[in-house]
Amino acid sequence: MAERTALVEQRRPQRQDPERPGPAGLPLGLLRTARPRQWVKNVLVVAAPAAAGELFSRAAAVQLALVFGLFTAAAAAVYLINDARDVAADRAHPTKCRRPVASGQVPVPVAYAVGGLLGVLAPLAAAALCTPMTAVLLTAYLGMQLAYCVSLKHVLVVDLVVVTTGFLMRAVIGGVALGIPLSRWFLITTGFGALFMVSAKRYSESVTVDEQRTGATRALLTEYTAGYLRFVWQLAAGVAVLAYCLWAMESGGVADAALLPWRQLSMVAFILAVLRYAVFADRGSAGEPEDVVLRDRPLALIGLVWLSLYGLAVADL
Known part of the structure; x- marks a missing residue:
């Protein structure tokens, strides 16, 4: 009986304990959680100015670079909070278990804290450095995406609409920042x-x-x-x-x-x-x-x- 029990234990998949982040591991884990590969989506902020031919001035380039950075920070805030909320489900997933928060490289409280900080600073920076409407749109994006993380991603069709609207807001915010009619x-x-x-x-x-x-x-x-x-x-x-x-x-x-x-x-x-x-x-x-x-x-x-x-x-x- 003891040998049979030992054989069953060997066949049973062993649950890996969360990793302990090292001094360099935490910043790298935060960067990975911010999904650098997804930043290409934020290039949509230049869509409206490009369509209107407003990309060739230094002021426009600086403003769009700023908007790109602020939208990237806002999206990173959403990713951090989302991964912290879904940590249990991600640990049970065959591939998402490798995400920094799920693997323990980024502790859950740290993910919440950094995500919350970015979520507050991005709209404030937009209000100070861009137009008021840019700050409003960025705040609306954060609110919508956080609502998606909490509940809207469980609602049929609404989840498609929310994700689609996120892409559309990226395209709109570039035009709004430069005052371009859409x-x-x-x-x-x-x-x-x-x-x-x-x-x-x-x-x-x-x-x-x-x-x-x-x-x-x-x-x-x-x-x-x-x-x-x-x-x-x-x-x-x-x-x-x-x-x-x-x-x-x-x-x-x-x-x-x-x-x-x-x-x-x-x-x-x-x-x-x-x-x-x-x-x-x-x-x-x-x-x-x-x-x-x-x-x-x-x-x-x-x-x-x-x-x-x-x-x-x-x-x-």
């Missing part, structure tokens, strides 16, 4: 483009969970059906493409100084980018959008072509 087509394209990527991510996660037949820490994945999420990302992709085409055609014909209708030609690159990303969404491999965007060379090339065409349109060349 086109209705810009807002629709950005909003539904974000919904396309968010729902494609959820779809990929749902497919992965179904294939593995395992539980997921994101409980809503068991309530969404793969068919519904596929419908959402397909609908969002269609609306985003339509809105972009209407936006590109809104300016009418070719400007007097332009050689070709660059804005209208950019529609081809935009549609190709959506179609290329949809390949990964359909395969269920768009669970990490930043990996798709940064690692797929054809998609990167299409993106560069789109940037070139739109840049020529803004410059009226």
